Amino acid sequence: MSAITHHIPDAMLAAYAAGNLPHAFAVAVASHVSLCAECRVALGAHQAIGGAVLENTGAVAVSSSLKDDILAQLDAPFTPEPVYERNGIFPGPVTEAMKGRAPRWKKLGMGVRQDILSADANGSVRLLYIPPGQAVPDHSHNGLELTLVLQGSFSDETGRFGVGDLEIADEDLEHTPVADPGEACICLAATDARLNFRALVPRLLQPLFRI
């Protein structure tokens, strides 16, 4: 755990606690927190501030029957929410995004593979598989991209990222992540916009590959 050196910025954790991060980013943040003790306690600190806001918000009287209504329902049967456990390298929020299935890798070329877990107008969540020593084609971003390393490591212009590290790349960062030698690098990548691959796939093909 102490090996994690790239964490979630405070503002992003605050927005996550408040529930105001795009879904794709929330998957990446929840996954990082699952792996990182430091960000777990930091999230606790933001929840404490949220709790203080809750305590300080003016109380509004509830209707007289509400309490009895609720007390009467305490023994009612209910379906607990499913709990997604960690599965190998995949933390719980990732297995949830995968809906419990195994990865379905699709070739992107040059040994790079991806598995799109979700993609719509608000962003995408996918797994990337990068063979050791292989570069992810040079790309820039329309929006923000969060990359969480789940296996192996990669390096780019900004540093080295190992298991549990989270890279946050904004529109201005044009970078070339290269998987380090050794194990293949598997990452979770979350964006709030489509990716622009420069070298690998011509722009026109983007809708086809959904990248």
Add this chain to the structure above:
Amino acid sequence: MIAVRDNRDRNAFAALFDHFAPRLKGFIIRSGASAHQAEEIVQDVMLTIWRKAAMFDPHRAQVSAWIYQIARNRQIDIARKENRPMPEELKEEPGMEPDASQILALEQEAGQLKQALATLKPEQREIVEKAYLGELTHQEISAQTGLPLGTIKSRIRLGLERLRHELKDLKQ
């Protein structure tokens, strides 16, 4: 809350309701719901508190912090009809002795936080409220300087010590 968790104590739950239900209603109305919708969400949140009480760990969260997160989650789940991605839960080791000093430290800190918020200038307080009511994006939050980040740092030290201790116990 501990009586609710360990003894399924209905009187204790009723007392929790008396304290939190009106605050939750105010909090939910403040984030844009009608009074009627707010009561429905309060009901949902209070039932979730009862059902998830076993997950409450006073070493890691104050009651108000824990309820805050449940309230935000339920509000969003209901509005978007999807479950928010949540971190894996850490399971408390059975038989771990409660650490009274840690619990007390968290409670004291909650009191300090509440006071600190109350003494903020109105415009600063409004920014904090907006941020934690989910009205600001993370970009907007990072552009703000009035957030009580100093408190966060001390809290992190406190929490990290305990968590490292627990994780060490887990490994042995």
